[in-house]
Amino acid sequence: MSDELVERFELAFNQIHQHLKEMNRFPKNDNFAELLNHSKDRGVIREFYDVLRQYAKLRNAIVHERVRDGYYIASPHVEVVEELEHIKQTLDQPPLGLDVATRPVMFFYEETELLHVVEAFRKHGVSQFPIYRDGAFVGLLTDAGIVRWLGESVDAGAVAVDQVTVGDVLQHEKVHNVEFVSETASVFELEDLFESSHGDREKLKAVMITEGGDRDGKLLGIVTLLDLIMMDGG
Known part of the structure; x- marks a missing residue:
């Protein structure tokens, strides 16, 4: 024995x-x-x-x-x-990226009123939302991006937000580094993506998990570096 x-x-x-x-x-x-x-x-x-x-x-x-x-x-x-x-x-069968992803993912369209998105930031305590145009991903809108827009839009100590849309604000948003993977991607693959971007000028902001890994495929989940760090209570 x-x-x-x-x-x-x-x-x-x-x-x-x-x-x-x-x-x-x-x-x-x-x-x-x-x-x-x-x-x-x-x-x-x-x-x-x-x-x-x-x-x-x-x-x-x-x-x-x-x-x-x-x-x-x-x-x-x-x-x-x-x-x-x-x-x-x-290790043979590591957890999937979807296992640590935020889901379901809230997203908005360019024509969505900004006040609606601001309320979603407040209510859900997240820092970014994917934005779409006619079913196509166009970028991430972040809380920092909204603050930047506010700072650039002050007029006589006030900011007019009536009829302002997500698309208006997205023009002032940084272009964030985002990767797309399929629903079969493991956490190891996601960790490799974040690791490989470590030395880049624009580090990876998020990994979007979509059907088939297509940029404009159905959005299934979103993973940030913090999600991976928090995995298993780390």
Whole structure:
């Protein structure tokens, strides 16, 4: 039984190691501990980070401190093996982006009156809404964009908002970096998108999840970096 548990442990551990290599795009230094540390802020890894660190020590004891064939100085309990296999299974089938997305997503059209959108910002406590024109996505309207418009529209200490539409304000909004993915995208794919934009001048503002990943497809959910950070209570 001990040999079987060791084999199952090593198999699951090696498969998790392979996942870490893939997450980190197969770096030259593929040491398990280094890869784990580099991936610790990613949703699923963050959840299992501490236990994987401990299991890495156990794996080293099993592999490098074997007294002789068939006799190990350390051997995993069945509960340990089952937990490691569970982690491996989770990495095989990671949560979907939709699992952490804000949904259903509220969106507005360019012709919507601004006061209606301002009320939605207040009521729902969000910071941005997707805006559409004839079913086509045209941009994000943010609370910061509205404040910017207000500052540019003050006349004699007042701002006239009657008959002002979202389209009027959107002209003063920054062009935000937005990506579109399909409903099958995993949280790992979304994390990669945010990570790859980290050094860009305009960092990724949001990921829009649509049917088929089409820019103008049916909007199913929206994910921000904060959504990923908050995943699993992180």
